[in-house]
Amino acid sequence: xxxxxxxxxxxxxxxxxxxxxxxxxxxxxxxxxxxxxxxxxxxxxxxxxxxxxxxxxxxxxxxxxxxxxxxxxxxxxxxxxxxxxxxxxxxxxxxxxxxxxxxxxxxxxxxxxxxxxxxxxxxxxxxxxxxxxxxxxxxxxxxxxxxxxxxxxxxxxxxxxxxxxxxxxxxxxxxxxxxxxxxxxxxxxxxxxxxxxxxxxxxxxxxxxxxxxxxxxxxxxxxxxxxxxxxxxxxxxxxxxxxxxxxxxxxxxxxxxxxxxxxxxxxxxxxxxxxxxxxxxxxxxxxxxxxxxxxxxxxxxxxxxxxxxxxxxxxxxxxxxxxxxxxxxxxxxxxxxxxxxxxxxxxxxxxxxxx
Amino acid sequence: xxxxxxxxxxxxxxxxxxxxxxxxxxxxxxxxxxxxxxxxxxxxxxxxxxxxxxxxxxxxxxxxxxxxxxxxxxxxxxxxxxxxxxxxxxxxxxxxxxxxxxxxxxxxxxxxxxxxxxxxxxxxxxxxxxxxxxxxxxxxxxxxxxxxxxxxxxxxxxxxxxxxxxxxxxxxxxxxxxxxxxxxxxxxxxxxxxxxxxxxxxxxxxxxxxxxxxxxxxxxxxxxxxxxxxxxxxxxxxxxxxxxxxxxxxxxxxxxxxxxxxxxxxxxxxxxxxxxxxxxxx
Numbered sequence: 001x002x003x004x005x006x007x008x009x010x011x012x013x014x015x016x017x018x019x020x021x022x023x024x025x026x027x028x029x030x031x032x033x034x035x036x037x038x039x040x041x042x043x044x045x046x047x048x049x050x051x052x053x054x055x056x057x058x059x060x061x062x063x064x065x066x067x068x069x070x071x072x073x074x075x076x077x078x079x080x081x082x083x084x085x086x087x088x089x090x091x092x093x094x095x096x097x098x099x100x101x102x103x104x105x106x107x108x109x110x111x112x113x114x115x116x117x118x119x120x121x122x123x124x125x126x127x128x129x130x131x132x133x134x135x136x137x138x139x140x141x142x143x144x145x146x147x148x149x150x151x152x153x154x155x156x157x158x159x160x161x162x163x164x165x166x167x168x169x170x171x172x173x174x175x176x177x178x179x180x181x182x183x184x185x186x187x188x189x190x191x192x193x194x195x196x197x198x199x200x201x202x203x204x205x206x207x208x209x210x211x212x213x214x215x216x217x218x219x220x221x222x223x224x225x226x227x228x229x230x231x232x233x234x235x236x237x238x239x240x241x242x243x244x245x246x247x248x249x250x251x252x253x254x255x256x257x258x259x260x261x262x263x264x265x266x267x268x269x270x271x272x273x274x275x276x277x278x279x280x281x282x283x284x285x286x287x288x289x290x291x292x293x294x295x296x297x298x299x300x301x302x303x304x305x306x307x308x309x310x311x312x313x314x315x316x317x318x319x320x321x322x323x324x325x326x327x328x329x330x331x332x333x334x335x336x337x338x339x340x341x342x343x344x345x346x347x348x349x350x351x352x353x354x355x
Numbered sequence: 356x357x358x359x360x361x362x363x364x365x366x367x368x369x370x371x372x373x374x375x376x377x378x379x380x381x382x383x384x385x386x387x388x389x390x391x392x393x394x395x396x397x398x399x400x401x402x403x404x405x406x407x408x409x410x411x412x413x414x415x416x417x418x419x420x421x422x423x424x425x426x427x428x429x430x431x432x433x434x435x436x437x438x439x440x441x442x443x444x445x446x447x448x449x450x451x452x453x454x455x456x457x458x459x460x461x462x463x464x465x466x467x468x469x470x471x472x473x474x475x476x477x478x479x480x481x482x483x484x485x486x487x488x489x490x491x492x493x494x495x496x497x498x499x500x501x502x503x504x505x506x507x508x509x510x511x512x513x514x515x516x517x518x519x520x521x522x523x524x525x526x527x528x529x530x531x532x533x534x535x536x537x538x539x540x541x542x543x544x545x546x547x548x549x550x551x552x553x554x555x556x557x558x559x560x561x562x563x564x565x566x567x568x569x570x571x572x573x574x575x576x577x578x579x580x581x582x583x584x585x586x587x588x589x590x591x592x593x594x595x596x597x598x599x600x601x602x603x604x605x606x607x608x609x610x611x612x613x614x615x616x617x618x619x620x621x622x623x624x625x626x627x628x629x630x631x632x633x634x635x636x637x
Contacts, residue, residue: 328431329422
């Protein structure tokens with residue numbers, strides 16, 4: 001049903017500010033997403049020619065190892081990378097709309113800090129205090145803890161910001177900052193008590209990775225990620241109203257508090273699930289919506305879907321590079337993201353300033 | 356007649372080749388001291404790749420690297436088409452190891468070595484995997500002899516040693532209980548001046564002064580990384596002033612690999628000075 005909302009996009013309009021026509025632009029991103037997916041499936045440390053891949057894909061080549069590389073390693077990695085990138089970008093767009101601040105990102109309301117604290121607690125205390133949890137949850141101990149840590153922190157920040165049925169965006173921001181500081185201190189404390197090996201593990205976790213993605217990871221995270229992606233379009237119009245100021249939202253007939261609550265829930269659950277399976281990946285949530293707004297305008301009915309596509313494309317693209325540049329080793333994806341994204345963003349900034 | 360010779364030569368070549376192949380599996384080694392052992396056993400040719408902790412001997416740097424042993428990439432390891440992944444129980448993630456096993460790679464996880472006995476057991480095991488049992492036995496016999504000789508020299512009075520790690524931007528860390536550094540001191544019959552701390556912890560300059568050790572050992576991850584000029588508190592210690600200190604490579608000191616006797620001899624040399632000082636004092 002909600003696809004109808006997207007179908008109602010203004011198509012083929014070139015606006016006065018010289019921005020790209022929205023329909024073709026979306027098609028272009030879609031094309032890029034497809035291209036990058038093909039590249040992602042065909043690149044990696046294990047040598048597989050395009051012909052091999054096609055043969056394995058069609059079931060003509062009966063090579064157990066090749067089909068494992070393709071179906072159990074590269075495909076889940078592609079799917080997870082796309083979903084995670086999309087959710088991070090959409091959550092960034094939603095929070096930037098909610099806070100009316102282009103600097104807002106999922107980290108701001110405590111998701112990353114909360115998820116890190118929980119994940120690092122599992123890494124460091126797994127052998128001692130949290131041993132029971134490890135026995136209970138097995139390999140899922142860390143992702144589940146990270147999910148609850150991340151989304152739990154967001155809900156806590158929201159609870160603090162809520163008074164007499166109203167959510168104060170300013171208080172939410174300040175509560176987020178305070179919670180970030182507290183979680184950061186907890187993380188630091190655990191780091192101090194960690195052994196050398198735990199230290200290495202947690203350092204790698206904070207740099208993010210899609211390298212170990214399996215279908216189990218996809219199955220666990222996809223429901224939350226998809227829920228968050230599917231719910232996002234419903235926020236497009238209320239968020240447009242938010243651009244005009246918080247009072248205006250009510251005047252335009254939207255429920256202000258409902259919008260805030262939904263925005264926080266969607267971003268919190270989505271990013272919580274993303275962080276749980278892929279570790280900390282910065283930059284996507286901050287910059288992708290920003291780029292989309294610069295090229296396609298600020299209306300959320302275009303910003304949200306375009307951010308989802310562009311975020312997924314960007315993350316999958318970065319992941320392709322991450323796995324080939326230092327092959328047979330792999331760079332952490334968070335690191336790769338900052339490496340390509342940072343300079344690119346800076347270039348864009350400089351260009352707009354000169355123009 | 357000539358035909359028969361040709362056939363015989365061909366057959367010999369063929370069997371020779373298959374034998375060589377059977378004896379030398381293609382190996383990816385994910386652990387610095389395992390890699391050292393493979394080199395020391397003369398099986399460098401069977402190495403298809405190593406991890407980032409493998410830095411000795413220097414030739415190893417020309418081999419493909421699969422990343423850190425706690426974050427092994429499945430495709431990266433598989434791409435080197437190894438028969439065996441030789442690593443320790445520290446290797447991770449489990450998912451990668453399990454996938455490698457499923458794709459036909461034999462994953463051998465050796466226990467972590469924390470004593471000369473562990474090291475020798477490990478060398479024998481690696482020798483078995485490489486088909487170099489005789490070389491491994493010879494190496495173990497030599498190691499046994501050298502370790503016993505060191506024990507005979509060092510084992511009179513327990514010396515308190517301050518063990519420090521100089522690594523990257525983290526500055527200097529003190530090595531407490533449950534570390535490879537502590538294990539090395541135990542192997543030498545020395546005691547750790549920082550045994551109230553567990554693991555590696557950032558150094559507290561006052562605590563360094565307060566520890567007042569008999570000798571100081573510093574492990575650097577790069578040569579020249581430790582600069583005494585930045586640590587006046589250490590320079591003020593009697594042990595440093597009297598030259599009872601040793602600064603050496605961390606992989607040599609803490610690797611518990613084939614160079615263990617060398618590491619023990621180097622440190623024992625410093626400990627012996629303490630013994631002489633004590634005797635002179637009495």
